[in-house]
Amino acid sequence: MRTFGFSEFLFILEAAKWTVALSMIAFIGGAIGGLLIALSRTSENRVGKLLAGGFIRFFQGTPLLLQLFLVFFGAPVLGMDINPWVAAGVALILNSSAFLGEIWRGCIEAIPSGQWEAALALNLRYRARMRYVILPQAFKIALAPTVGYMVQIIKGTSLAAIIGFAEVTRSGQIINNATFQPLMVFSVVAAIYFLLCWPLSLLAARMERRHNAALAH
Numbered sequence: 001m002r003t004f005g006f007s008e009f010l011f012i013l014e015a016a017k018w019t020v021a022l023s024m025i026a027f028i029g030g031a032i033g034g035l036l037i038a039l040s041r042t043s044e045n046r047v048g049k050l051l052a053g054g055f056i057r058f059f060q061g062t063p064l065l066l067q068l069f070l071v072f073f074g075a076p077v078l079g080m081d082i083n084p085w086v087a088a089g090v091a092l093i094l095n096s097s098a099f100l101g102e103i104w105r106g107c108i109e110a111i112p113s114g115q116w117e118a119a120l121a122l123n124l125r126y127r128a129r130m131r132y133v134i135l136p137q138a139f140k141i142a143l144a145p146t147v148g149y150m151v152q153i154i155k156g157t158s159l160a161a162i163i164g165f166a167e168v169t170r171s172g173q174i175i176n177n178a179t180f181q182p183l184m185v186f187s188v189v190a191a192i193y194f195l196l197c198w199p200l201s202l203l204a205a206r207m208e209r210r211h212n213a214a215l216a217h
Contacts, residue, residue: 004179015171023154025089030096037101059098067091072163088160107142148204151197
């Protein structure tokens with residue numbers, strides 16, 4: 001039986017780069033999807049609103065773990081060869097799209113009605129209203145909750161260990177199976193997640209305070 005040592009620590013730490021990479025893929029893909037969802041939810045197109053609403057209800061109403069299973073085990077049934085990396089990326093992008101879309105919908109709708117009315121008075125079409133008037137203001141409101149949600153994405157990547165994706169949690173499981181020192185191993189895993197998430201939490205809180213202070217003035 002192996003003893004937990006520096007090489008085992010480095011093995012887990014090395015896996016942090018895959019956690020970060022998967023988190024970035026989920027955030028970038030989710031940001032693109034989330035923007036489309038938010039715009040659909042606030043558009044004048046009824047069909048787009050209904051489809052976006054159904055997408056959000058499904059992905060917010062089911063566990064991320066189930067979504068990972070559906071992608072990983074469902075793709076082969078449909079004749080698509082898929083590996084844990086792709087499955088984890090797709091599931092996390094879809095999940096992040098739903099949550100970011102709803103966050104950003106709230107930010108768009110938080111813009112005072114006077115701004116919407118002013119854009120209409122200028123006879124701006126929907127696309128121009130959103131691009132030049134609404135979205136620039138909504139962006140400032142959305143910064144803090146978006147950074148805060150990145151913490152949830154990082155923590156969500158741990159579920160990818162279930163389908164064999166070798167990120168921090170999966171690497172911890174591998175080392176634990178070799179050393180049988182779960183307290184030591186998973187304390188290191190928890191510490192790595194904390195170091196990844198804590199700065200983002202502080203940044204989100206700081207942004208929120210600055211935004212509230214700006215509103216107060």
